[in-house]
Amino acid sequence: MATFAEYVEANRERFLEELKDFTSQPSVAAQAWGMQEMADKVMARLSKLGAKTRLIPVEDGFPVVYGEIGDGPKTLLIYDHYDVQPPEPLELWTSPPWEPEIRDGKFYARGVADNKSDLLLRIQAIESWLATEGELPLKIKWVLEGEEEIGSPNLGKFVADNRELVQGADGCLWEFGAKDAHENPMLICGLKGIIYIELHAHGANRDLHSGAASIVENPAWRLVWALATLKNERDEITIDGYSEFVRPPNELELEAASKIPFDTNLELAKFGVKEFINGVRDFEAIKKLYFTPTVTICGLHSGYTGPGGKTVLPNHAFVKLDFRLVPEQTPEKVIELLRKHLDARGFTDIQIERTEAGEHVARSPLDSNIVQAAKAAARATYGREAVVYPTAAGSGPMYELCQQLGIPAVSAGAGYPDSRGHAPNENIRVADYFEGITFIRELIRNFARN
Numbered sequence: 001m002a003t004f005a006e007y008v009e010a011n012r013e014r015f016l017e018e019l020k021d022f023t024s025q026p027s028v029a030a031q032a033w034g035m036q037e038m039a040d041k042v043m044a045r046l047s048k049l050g051a052k053t054r055l056i057p058v059e060d061g062f063p064v065v066y067g068e069i070g071d072g073p074k075t076l077l078i079y080d081h082y083d084v085q086p087p088e089p090l091e092l093w094t095s096p097p098w099e100p101e102i103r104d105g106k107f108y109a110r111g112v113a114d115n116k117s118d119l120l121l122r123i124q125a126i127e128s129w130l131a132t133e134g135e136l137p138l139k140i141k142w143v144l145e146g147e148e149e150i151g152s153p154n155l156g157k158f159v160a161d162n163r164e165l166v167q168g169a170d171g172c173l174w175e176f177g178a179k180d181a182h183e184n185p186m187l188i189c190g191l192k193g194i195i196y197i198e199l200h201a202h203g204a205n206r207d208l209h210s211g212a213a214s215i216v217e218n219p220a221w222r223l224v225w226a227l228a229t230l231k232n233e234r235d236e237i238t239i240d241g242y243s244e245f246v247r248p249p250n251e252l253e254l255e256a257a258s259k260i261p262f263d264t265n266l267e268l269a270k271f272g273v274k275e276f277i278n279g280v281r282d283f284e285a286i287k288k289l290y291f292t293p294t295v296t297i298c299g300l301h302s303g304y305t306g307p308g309g310k311t312v313l314p315n316h317a318f319v320k321l322d323f324r325l326v327p328e329q330t331p332e333k334v335i336e337l338l339r340k341h342l343d344a345r346g347f348t349d350i351q352i353e354r355t356e357a358g359e360h361v362a363r364s365p366l367d368s369n370i371v372q373a374a375k376a377a378a379r380a381t382y383g384r385e386a387v388v389y390p391t392a393a394g395s396g397p398m399y400e401l402c403q404q405l406g407i408p409a410v411s412a413g414a415g416y417p418d419s420r421g422h423a424p425n426e427n428i429r430v431a432d433y434f435e436g437i438t439f440i441r442e443l444i445r446n447f448a449r450n
């Protein structure tokens, strides 16, 4: 009987062909393009593995592919998504986004890094296990959704409706992951929350000649005054009561963060800025990046912004804001505090429009079994220690699927710093793909016995 490594080697070309098949199928949730076809492909691949599968419809959305295989005292949940970002701008791709191509050891296609490579290699790793090691030592469950790239609007409802499928899992392998610039495998153990809103200020019943500005209030000014109360020049969020809901990082999180490589001068050069906010460097910059909440003006609009001048007094101004959240903040609490804060300063006329549901914060305990198993698996696969990130600076539906059910989650995957997720020439390195398959074997081994 072949060893795991021999089996993977013998099936190398077929595994890559399957990845080509997956990535040549468009599946753009934002454009409702190819979604059913992709869900069917994923279903078929899981069934071929021998998993029990179900296509679970989502009202006004794209179905969840659910699968189950193996048995044992432990259950590992795998979360991936089969939707991808739109491919535009097409002219910036060296090879077309839906025509996968391997060049110089890199596999180019839309969605290959985010997240079809991880989705597929996890299945292929389990196939290789079954072919060479026999029975799985644990139960594996898949939740593969089709709406991650549009903010997972229905995942919370999916979990509420199908709680029995997910709850009780002992750990979750989350969807994305990469090596860092020093070739260290990264393990990401949480996500910030997010709430995206608009603030609107209204003035006269129409735009006016700006001569009227001495007696008619300008909503653009009102909006600017209101915004100025949300944050000060030290980058402290000054919304009343805001800091009371911020849990500072615990000791394990701080210790892990202290090992995150961060070359301040290199990062400054990368962004083309002279210094970071408040002059933070090194560990101070890491702490600020991962452990503090933000409020960001993402867009600001009022009046006339075209070429030349127009002396207009606008009647409407609006701003798009995102708030990145840390434990124990919630989207609901932010809206509540913001409303009270604005009202207390006389900005009762400024409307808050919540355009998206938002996402809760997720943070897995760093001493949980899944994190420990992933660290051991990284050591065995890559021959070096993983860099453990208590959280990413970005957001995702980890709370909805995992944290609210008490399931710790960790991200690890086949990307690298130049994978260009969401951008033209998205790619992974083929060698990382096959190392990723080995990593899954080691993860299963370590997680089952922990």
Ligand SMILES: [Zn+2]
Residues within 6 Å of the ligand: 085, 114, 149, 421, 422
């Ligand atoms: Zn993505």
